[in-house]
Amino acid sequence: MTRNLIHGAALTLLLSACGSVDPQLVTRPADAPPFEADRTELVAAGEVLWKDANLGTSGLACEGCHVNGAQFKSTFKEAYPHKVAMAKSMADLESIDASQMVQFCMIVPMKAEPLPWSSRELAALTAYVEDVEQKSFQSK
Numbered sequence: 001m002t003r004n005l006i007h008g009a010a011l012t013l014l015l016s017a018c019g020s021v022d023p024q025l026v027t028r029p030a031d032a033p034p035f036e037a038d039r040t041e042l043v044a045a046g047e048v049l050w051k052d053a054n055l056g057t058s059g060l061a062c063e064g065c066h067v068n069g070a071q072f073k074s075t076f077k078e079a080y081p082h083k084v085a086m087a088k089s090m091a092d093l094e095s096i097d098a099s100q101m102v103q104f105c106m107i108v109p110m111k112a113e114p115l116p117w118s119s120r121e122l123a124a125l126t127a128y129v130e131d132v133e134q135k136s137f138q139s140k
């Protein structure tokens, strides 16, 4: 447990030291509404992407860092939008929603382009994060 906590703090420091993120890259354009589909289908598609080590270029899946709620901080228990330390320190954003947080982790730890804002992929990962990962973290 202690080792995990130290690892988490070190990882956050490392990611924050890697530079800054243009807040525009994690801000939804007005002309790009979220993709809409049946919520259950989106969550199921999101779970597949969550486990996909080829989604970014870092060789890590989202789950690779976040297995069993690892790396999440207490802010993840709060309803979105909320403040996230990494988004504040790297993009100077005071508050971020779930789809923006997916984009943030795509750009920084996954070392990838942000997903298209109206893509099924972004809607699916966002739905999975909110309905599965956040609910499970809130109950810890």
Ligand code: HEC
Residues within 6 Å of the ligand: 011, 012, 015, 050, 055, 060, 061, 062, 063, 064, 065, 066, 071, 072, 073, 074, 075, 076, 077, 083, 084, 085, 086, 087, 098, 101, 102, 105, 106, 109, 110, 125, 129
């Ligand atoms: C290299 C490790 C790493 C990978 C891979 C990673 N993340 Fe993260 N993620 C983090 C860290 C570190 C934080 C904590 C940031 C903070 O609270 O300041 C975080 C936080 C989050 C949060 C919660 C922020 C909050 O408090 O609301 C979400 C949601 C999230 N990540 C989604 C994803 C998704 C989706 C992917 C895959 C596309 C992903 N992460 C891949 C390291 C990672």
